[in-house]
Amino acid sequence: MxxxxxxxxxxxxxxxxxxxxxxxxxxxxxxxxxxxxxxxxxxxxxxxxxxxxxxxxxxxxxxxxxxxxxxxxxxxxxxxxxxxxxxACRLSLAAPLTWEAKPGAAALRVATKFPRLAEEHLRGLGFMIRIIRLSSSAELAPQLGLSDVIVDIVDSGRTLHENGLREVQVLRPIxxxxxxxxxxxxxxxxxxxxx
Amino acid sequence: MSALEGLNPGLWWDDTASLRALEQRLLGLWGGRGFAEVVPPFLLPETEALAASSEALSSRTLKVQANGGGSLALRSDFTAGVAWMVSRRYRSLDAPLRVCYSGAVLRRPTPDRPEGLETLQGGCERVSPAAGFEGDEEMLRLAAESLLALGVKDPVLELGHWGLVGPLMDRMAWPAEGRAALESALNRKSSSALAALGGRFGQSPELVLLGDLLHLGGRPEAVDALAPRMRTMGVLAVWAQIREFGGLLGREFPGLAVRLEPTDVRHWSYYTGLTVKAFAPGRPFAVLSGGRYDGLYPALGRSFGAFGFAVHLGRLLEKEG
CATH class of the missing domain: 3.40.190.10 (Periplasmic binding protein-like II)
Incomplete structure (x- = not known):
């Protein structure tokens, strides 16, 4: 069948x-x-x-x-x-409200379930990055000091907001x-x- | 993906008996058609092995460092070994050389090609004195006969051709990055990826035609409707040739479903003409694949043309899905 x-x-x-x-x-x-x-x-x-x-x-x-x-x-x-x-939703780069993009500065720690897409995109923008691979709850990572930013699926943006994060850039629609x-x-x- | 995940568990006696039976049928058929069995080397100097492999295969070739220096490539494909043997022995050919083989190949597993590290193949290579179409018909017939000899139930044999899609991509003249993404989108039959690439690298009539060809495989009459555009872009003659071959096989092998899949060509930089693939119900991957690769021998300093195909014996031994 x-x-x-x-x-x-x-x-x-x-x-x-x-x-x-x-x-x-x-x-x-x-x-x-x-x-x-x-x-x-x-x-x-x-x-x-x-x-x-x-x-x-x-x-x-x-x-x-x-x-x-x-x-x-x-x-x-x-x-x-x-x-x-x-x-429909989007894959986005999100960061704490106070975060500022500084390409070329110290390695950016990126927590994500999407290491390949995150690396491809952020290296293209000139960032040195270190990927922290997670399988869930990426939005907790910046709060707990595990990462500087996250690359994750965003739908309404409510989860980001509730965790003190803002959507910095859309990587691609999904x-x-x-x-x-x-x-x-x-x-x-x-x-x-x-x- | 760890190489350990792809280790072959070995074959017990039942599977070994099945393998030998399949090999005997194939080698018997091929021997009867004038293809002499050879044993290509398992190890080749790395540079020569990679020169004789497609880009995709090169990235999956395993290498070892020989004692005393030099890097050796383990056999990831029989074609490279056959080409190495032929190009060392012959400077020119008066007549086609027909060889066949059977054995194991080793390939680094990747997430998109999860087949084990070690897999079994049997196949045929026909090396011609010069490049061209000569021998295509003979090899297609042999591929069809091979499928029937294997006893594969309700197989589908598919024909494609680099000359239909390759020139369209050449005319688009996209940069290497765009070309690679385009080939990947065609291999995945992804209309949405084609549309996105058009937005990024530029729309063109060729891209629209490629998109139209994507899902028309097996329906020649639907492709025929695209004939005026194919004529304008200089690829109609190739389509006519594929149709003719498809018709010929359909008439000669009524038990075989023959389909034309113009855009489903893998290893675009390797094949230079007609390609052939076969599928069987319950088998997730092709059970036979090959085509014309006239670029290989010139890269080794010989002006020969060649057509070869492999039967994926390891896949045939796996339990049907």
């Missing part, structure tokens, strides 16, 4: 709404089953965002819905079929994308996502 991997969290509801609009049925999210039938002969699996491309790349899922931040950071070997128009396994793409006959 063909399988689509969906990202848990803030992308899940809009992804389910998108699928419902294409004639799929909403799965029972209370179920403890690992794979959830969604109709039209398909099943869904719910995964952490960074795991979606891993499942798709290696053929454990045929398609996946994942944020463009994950695709651009990890560079998985999958087809990036289309942006889906939901899950939205959900549909990805496909290279092999499976050839054999999925009903290309419902093109409609």
């Amino acid at each position: 063909p399988r689509i991997a969906l990202t848990k969290g803030r992308l899940l509801e809009p992804a389910l709404g998108w699928l419902e609009g294409l004639g799929f049925v909403r799965p029972d999210l209370e179920s403890r089953a690992l794979s959830l039938p969604i109709g039209r002969g398909w099943e869904a699996v719910l995964l952490k965002g960074s795991d979606v491309p891993v499942f798709v790349q290696n053929g454990a899922a045929d398609l996946g819905v994942v944020g463009s931040d994950v695709l651009e950071e990890d560079g998985p070997d999958v087809y990036d079929l289309r942006p889906l128009g939901f899950g 939205q959900a994308h549909l990805v496909a396994n290279r092999g499976a793409y050839r054999f999925l006959k009903d290309r419902w996502w093109e409609g």
Whole structure:
């Protein structure tokens, strides 16, 4: 049975709404089953965002819905079929209110879940940087002295504000994308996502 | 990614028997078609191995320091070893040289290529006295026959061509950074990445055509609708050639689904003409891949042309998804 991997969290509801609009049925999210039938002969699996491309790349899922931040950071070997128009937010550089940008000064300590994108962007601006790789709660890092700035996903900006941070610069806009396994793409006959 | 994560766990007797059976079928077929088996060296001087490898493969080649100096490259591909052997033995060729091989290659795993460090391949190389299209048809037939000999169920054979997409990219004359990003976007079939790159490096009719070709694979009639633009940009003849080859294989091998995927060419700086790939249901990666690489032998001081393909035996031994 063909399988689509969906990202848990803030992308899940809009992804389910998108699928419902294409004639799929909403799965029972209370179920403890690992794979959830969604109709039209398909099943869904719910995964952490960074795991979606891993499942798709290696053929454990045929398609996946994942944020463009994950695709651009990890560079998985999958087809990036289309942006889906939901899950819009941005990847931004944020810093304490009193922070001032001084390219070329002492190494800037950057806490982030996106080391590749952060490094690429900040080195391009002339900063010497030291990446501190985190898997969550990057916004705490400057407050606790772990880093000078952060590069993280920003939606409304409320979390930044509550942690005494301001959005300094948008690195790139982000939205959900549909990805496909290279092999499976050839054999999925009903290309419902093109409609 | 640590090299330890990619260590091959080895093959027990069942898988070894399956591997030998696959090898026997292939080497039997290839031998019957005049391809003589060779054993290319496992170690080559690093500079010569890298000269004979695509850029992408060079970055994944493992190296060792020989006692007494000199850096050696471990076999990451059979083509480099075959080219090293052929270019040392022959200054010129009177007739095509046909060789085949089977064995292990070692490649540094990367997050986007998670295959193990050590994987198994078998393949064929046809080295011609001169560069050109000569031998394309023979090698495509052999690729199709190889798939059928392997007993792969419901395979799809795909044809692409550097000459369709490469000249479009050349005409755009983007800087190296833009060109690399463009090749990556095409390999990922990412229309959104193409659009973003157009905004950064400049829109052009060639970029629009590349975008239109992106998702039309397997539907030649849809690509045909783009013929006037392909003619204007000087690539229609190549498309006609791919179509002709696709038609020929479709007629000769009715059990094989043949598709044309004009933009799905990897190793753009390596291949110079027709490319071939095959996929099988339940297999996440291509089970066969190759193409024409006429730039390799001139880089080694020989004027030969060449076409080769490899069957990814390691992938065929993995449990189907």
